[in-house]
Amino acid sequence: MEYCFGVDIGGTTVKMGLFSGEGELLEKWEIPTKKGTDSKPLLKAVGEEMEKCLSRKGIKKEEIAGVGMAAPGPVNEEGLLRGAVNIGWGDVFLGREAEKIMEIFPVFIGNDASFAALGEFTFGAGKDVSSLIMITLGTGVGGGVVLNGQVLMGKTGTAGEIGHTTINPFETLTCNCGKKGCLEQYASATGMVRMAEKFLQESNKPSPLRQLDKITAKDLWEQAKKGDELALDITKYVSHLLGMAIANACYIVDPEMVVIGGGVSQAGQFLLKMIQEAYAQHVFPHCRDKKFALAKLHNDAGIYGAAAMVFEKK
Ligand SMILES: [Zn+2]
Known part of the structure; x- marks a missing residue:
């Protein structure tokens, strides 16, 4: 069985969801967004939430196919988030940073509105x-x-x-x-x-x-x-x-x-x-x-x- 996490970093809350390999949303919850110039505290909190979720569900880390992470800012071709003004971040390679801190691989990042469009395309109106x-x-x-x-x-x-x-x-x-x-x-x-x-x-x-x-x-x-x-x-x-x-x-x-x-x-x-x-x-x-x-x-x-x-x- 494979699973994945979907994470959406917003200005006030970080939304998180655990999905089955078939794309079924098994559990969703949110935590407050830790603002500041450093993205590490927020990523650490997200990682801890994932660990808790996995032990709650009895799922091993190896069963996680990956993490998708929507960020409130433009993300270029190289995966560089070009600042997230609302939460105080400057430029950061968010995917790499998240992989290092959360120790879950791989992490795919993208702009939140683009990911919302992809969500509607795959599972919603489109x-x-x-x-x-x-x-x-x-x-x-x-x-x-x-x-x-x-x-x-x-x-x-x-x-x-x-x-x-x-x-x-x-x-x-x-x-x-x-x-x-x-x-x-x-x-x-x-x-x-x-x-x-x-x-x-x-x-x-x-x-x-x-x-x-x-x-x-x-x-x-x-x-x-x-x-x-x-x-x-x-x-x-x-x-x-x-x-x-x-x-x-x-x-x-x-x-x-x-x-x-x-x-x-x-x-x-x-x-x-x-x-x-x-x-x-x-x-x-x-x-x-x-x-x-x-x-x-x-x-x-x-x-x-x-x-x-x-x-x-x-
Ligand atoms: Zn404008």
Whole structure:
């Protein structure tokens, strides 16, 4: 019997899962993320969690086929994580470091959004397609590309970073990445709130959103669903930008499916339809009826993708 671990290192928690050789998630749990400039304390904690899990389950280390590890930053061709700003890390060969500290081999690392895309492709919304791009709408806008069964990470680890494609060259505010005018500045949960505040200020339309002390992306989509005109103006605006960015990505990748995930995607079919309609305005007619789907694995997409990576490499 073979097993593998899927690990997803996030800004606040590290999600972990033990998978069977058939890709079944046998156990999942999470631990708080140890932040700091050194990655070793976190890897040590993850390694100890694995040891505990193995003794709980009566599994020998030799039965572990490998570990997949999703990291919150770009990972280049050589396996170098080019910094994980959210948790304080600089450049680190995370896979090699993890193998040394955890003494479990091999460890495959990749960008978290890319692994989430691979997870949806292998086990979730994209189970029956041959290629997809996935966009996660959360605190930021993440993206991943799976082409002909393989996740694309690129030479420098930038492949799939749709959130940082420039959609407004005249933007004056700076994105988290240091650039100006990124999709993420408008279409992440944070960006949507920023847009909502802007629309509220610049318009005289009445809206229940005006009664809220602090607007969230969830409030915005709820009001839009209820038919509030101003909320609809805002959601249409951000959906238009998303649709445009997805269309641009499709001119390069032309995947079979587009998957929308992340916290904001809980707005469901309503959001999906709005993005899809905006997308259709920006592509060739023959490319218009592309499949759009909501992500299925939610917070587990990263660990599923990390496990899929182990199976793919084996
Ligand atoms: Zn950016």
